[in-house]
Amino acid sequence: MGERHRAEPVSNIDNRLKALRVAKGLSQGDLAKSAHITRQAVSSIESSQYLPTTAVALRLAGVIGCRVEDLFSLRATGEIVIGELVGEQDRWDDNQMPLRVKVARVEDRYVIRPVTALGELLAYTVPADGLLVANDVSAKARGKAAKRARVQLLRDRRIIEQEIAIAGCDPAIFLAGEYLRRYKETATVTGWTMGSSAALEALKRREVHVAGLHIVDGKTGESNLPYLRQHLRGDDYLIVTFAAWEEGLIVRQGNPKGIRKIEDLSRSDVTLINREEGAGARHLLDQRLEKEGMRNRDVRGYNLIADSHFQVARRIAEGQADVGVGVRSASNMFGLDFIPLQQSRYDLVVPKPYLTAHPSIGNLLEAIVSRQFRTEIEALGGYDTTETGKIRQLRPE
Structure with a gap:
């Protein structure tokens, strides 16, 4: 063996x-x-x-x-692996203390990201796979996006190689990771929060195993597939529905500004908190502004950016903004009010060869279709798991 x-x-x-x-x-x-x-x-x-x-x-x-x-x-073996450092590489140099990192085996190479990129809370709750002990600036000098780096592992390499790196913006993916552990005790999920288009680009650069996205086509009303057909070459991808969720306007508890519709975002007393370009929520906002004949400059706070659904809700709860486009579950988490605009589908995109090379991905897909998992995420609010696990055709037959 x-x-x-x-x-x-x-x-x-x-x-x-x-x-x-x-x-x-x-x-x-x-x-x-x-x-x-x-x-x-x-x-x-x-x-x-x-x-x-x-x-x-x-x-x-x-x-x-x-x-x-x-x-x-x-036990930590202290083994050294060499991989590509992506993310916040410019914020670290060899003179600093060792940097805590996560390591993913994607195809034939290791991809390294700082744990801090997980966010202020998860950076203290998700254990590192190793410490960045040296890097090679020659790759950067040649104009490449990633740098070669050396990592001293804190965990067994074989366990690290079972981890699944997922890019996307659905926070429930971490809950899916916990259910995965019930299927395979040593397998885990690391979720890198980023907008839909950024997640897909990370997948195409082979920086993650799975990308999640929710982009509704303005002409057909179809979720994700029109966008994927435009941005993916070939048919060697598995498209699996994670869940459908409600997207809409998140407003303060009690809705003190009386915000009811997109047109209200042009009022001088309303401040928006927006998502980054390429995010599904930003895509929805831009579609609705165009439909109402509104311009970006008509919206106060259009250029104020939050990098996740939870950060949008948190900024509103803290009084830094009055409204943002996000999902109901984030609104519920912070006790805010929610005005639905549409239901969209959140799909997972997986290169088909990964299903064989990385068996933990198959276990994850089994975990998300379990009755227990579907029941739990529906309890978060705004989720519909009726089609969870359904496979979509990337190209029309």
């Missing part, structure tokens, strides 16, 4: 079972009885004589009240 299928040696596992058992005030006998195994088995596991099966590890974690990875985790 190949390297990926070899059993993990006990010597490469950090075992914290005894420490957490003692902290919980349990004897070996207590733990064994509750986990339905023998005391001798507990003793052998604690002394690292053998590794428990997945079922036993789950029972042990359940008794102690923690996650399996709190009990057992792979």
Whole structure:
């Protein structure tokens, strides 16, 4: 069998079972009885004589009240990998402290992004895959967008290579990642927040495995496919519906400015917070402004930019703006009011070869069609999972 299928040696596992058992005030006998195994088995596991099966590890974690990875985790190997640094590379140089990064194996190369690009909150909750220890400015000097960089891994490389890098703007993708872990314990999702067109371009540059987008064609009213047919060459892509969601105007709680329709955005007492060019929400706004015969300069705050649906809602909740175009779930998160404009479909775009080369992607697609996942994201508000998992034809037959 190949390297990926070899059993993990006990010597490469950090075992914290005894420490957490003692902290919980349990004897070996207590733990064994509750986990339905023998005391001798507990003793052998604690002394690292053998590794428990997945079922036993789950029972042990359940008794102690923690996650399996709190009990057992792979030791950092310190292995060095070389890849392409994308994102905020100009904000780091060799004289600074090591930079925390995420590493994705995309086709035949590693793609490296600073953890800080995940945002202010996730940067402190998503563990790094490694530390950027050196880079090569020669690539930049040749005018290339990415730089070669060296990363000292903090996690086992084989585990890192199971991660799925997804570009898009639906925050529910992180929830999908947690459901993926139920299918494959070591696989995770890293979601890079960016607008629809930027996500697709990142996929075309082979910086991510999956791109998510929601762009409604102004002429046909069809979601995504007209845009994809215009911007993707060939047919070697799988288009899978993640969910449909409501898009509309997010306004302050109680709607104190009495904003009801797009025309109200031209009022002098109304300040908009906008999304970046290429975002699905920006696309919707521009369509509606054109339909009403309004110009960008007629809207106060048109050039005030937020880089996610949540940031739009947060800026409105903090009183920095009166209105923005976004999704209902973001409005609900911050207790704001919502005026629906349309329902659009959020689709995932995956190069077909990745389904074979990266089996975790197939597990993710299975996770999102599960009844439990669909029920949970519908509870967020504004989501319709009726067509979740449906495959779309990129080219008309």
